[in-house]
Amino acid sequence: xxxxxxxxxxxxxxxxxxxxWLAETEPDVVCLQELKAPQGGFPEAAIKAAGxxxxxxxxxxxxxxxxLARGAEPIExxxxxxxxxxxxxxxxxxxxxxxxxxxxxxxxxxxPAPGAKFDYKLRWFQRxxxxxxxxxxxxxxxxxxxxxxVIPTELDVYKPERWLGDALFRPEVxxxxxxxxxxxxxxxxxxxxxxxxxxxxxxxxxxxxGRNAGxxxxxxxxxxxxxxxxxxxGVDAHVRGWxxxxxxxxxxxxx
DNA sequence: ATGTCACAGCAACTGTGA
Numbered sequence: 165x166x167x168x169x170x171x172x173x174x175x176x177x178x179x180x181x182x183x184x185w186l187a188e189t190e191p192d193v194v195c196l197q198e199l200k201a202p203q204g205g206f207p208e209a210a211i212k213a214a215g216x217x218x219x220x221x222x223x224x225x226x227x228x229x230x231x232l233a234r235g236a237e238p239i240e241x242x243x244x245x246x247x248x249x250x251x252x253x254x255x256x257x258x259x260x261x262x263x264x265x266x267x268x269x270x271x272x273x274x275x276p277a278p279g280a281k282f283d284y285k286l287r288w289f290q291r292x293x294x295x296x297x298x299x300x301x302x303x304x305x306x307x308x309x310x311x312x313x314v315i316p317t318e319l320d321v322y323k324p325e326r327w328l329g330d331a332l333f334r335p336e337v338x339x340x341x342x343x344x345x346x347x348x349x350x351x352x353x354x355x356x357x358x359x360x361x362x363x364x365x366x367x368x369x370x371x372x373x374g375r376n377a378g379x380x381x382x383x384x385x386x387x388x389x390x391x392x393x394x395x396x397x398g399v400d401a402h403v404r405g406w407x408x409x410x411x412x413x414x415x416x417x418x419x
Numbered sequence: 420a421t422g423t424c425a426c427a428g429c430a431a432c433t434g435t436g437a
Contacts, residue, residue: 173437174425198437200425225426226436273437281436312435367437368423411424411437 165262167193168400171270171311171365171381171412175199177229178410179207185403185414186214192234193261195268195309196220198410199228199254208231221308229268229310233261241265247291255288264390265299269310274331282331285313289340293347297396299387300348302330306387308349311412313381316351319361320380324349332381351416352384358395364399365412373404382415393419 168191172178186194199206203222211218211232215352219240220230231238238259245256255270269292274285292308293374299306315333318324326331345351353362363378372378386394400414 177425198425212424275437370421370423 165193166191166416167195167264167266167307167309168414168416169195169197169268169309169311169384171382171410173198173200173412175201175230175412176205176207176373178382178408179210181240181406181408181410183210183214184352184406186216186402187296189400189414189416190234191416193238193264194228194232195266196232197228197268197270197311198226199223199230200226200227219257219259221254221257225324227254229254229257229270229272231257231259231261231268233259233338234334240268245288245291248287248292251288252305263305265293265302265304265306267299267308267310269308269312271311271313273313274337277329277331280368282334285331286336289344293340293344296344296349296385297347302355302363303389304337304387305390307390308385310383311381312341312383313374314338314383315379315381316341316354316383319359320375321364322361322363322375322379325377332379341366343349348388349385350394352386352391352394353380353397353399353415355391355394355397363401363413364415366404382412384415384417386417390419395419
């Protein structure tokens with residue numbers, strides 16, 4: 165069983181990249197972020213033809229999240245985080261797939277910081293922590309998966325000093341991530357590779373991919389039951405080198 | 420600041436967010 169997450173940066177603009185990667189790696193469950201497509205603009209037919217059923221929460225221009233399952237129908241359990249009825253951004257969708265509850269999230273970027281966008285990020289994070297607590301309380305196997313827009317530690321960034329003031333790396337955000345994980349979650353990739361420099365994102369600017377100037381932003385957090393079944397984890401970094409690539413690479417775990 | 424990408428609105432290019 166393989167679960168993957170991929171910030172596609174435009175599900176229609178990147179459709180050839182997405183389909184090529186799906187055919188190559190055949191993950192069982194896929195969480196997508198940054199669809200950048202309205203609800204009616206999701207390429208459902210092409211994804212179905214690739215063997216995947218999907219639930220998604222679209223939004224025009226920005227955001228948008230989806231959960232894909234190979235040979236199974238994801239049963240949607242929630243769209244949108246609780247705690248703010250005025251938040252209309254499509255950043256969270258949740259579904260049950262093959263006995264696992266999957267929360268697919270796209271945490272706000274938060275730049276520029278400080279400012280209104282950073283405040284929104286911190287509020288969204290607090291809502292996520294509360295909801296994550298509720299999920300753990302159910303006692304079922306849960307994975308919280310997606311683009312957290314958080315560089316957790318200095319090991320997750322090519323040049324830490326350059327990112328100190330950035331909304332991806334500011335102390336408040338790193339603390340929030342650590343607090344979330346410490347409530348009972350396992351950062352799957354870091355658990356299996358405690359000392360490795362691992363990146364999942366390379367900026368389009370300044371030849372970041374060519375210089376391997378990367379960040380680790382995409383994470384898979386596992387509830388205790390699921391963490392005990394973890395066998396392997398990695399990043400499909402080569403996908404970042406393809407034509408018309410997203411600025412993120414897919415990240416995956418295996419049970 | 421740098422300088423790359425997708426998408427919206429609109430029909431060439433600028434604005435926005437990342």
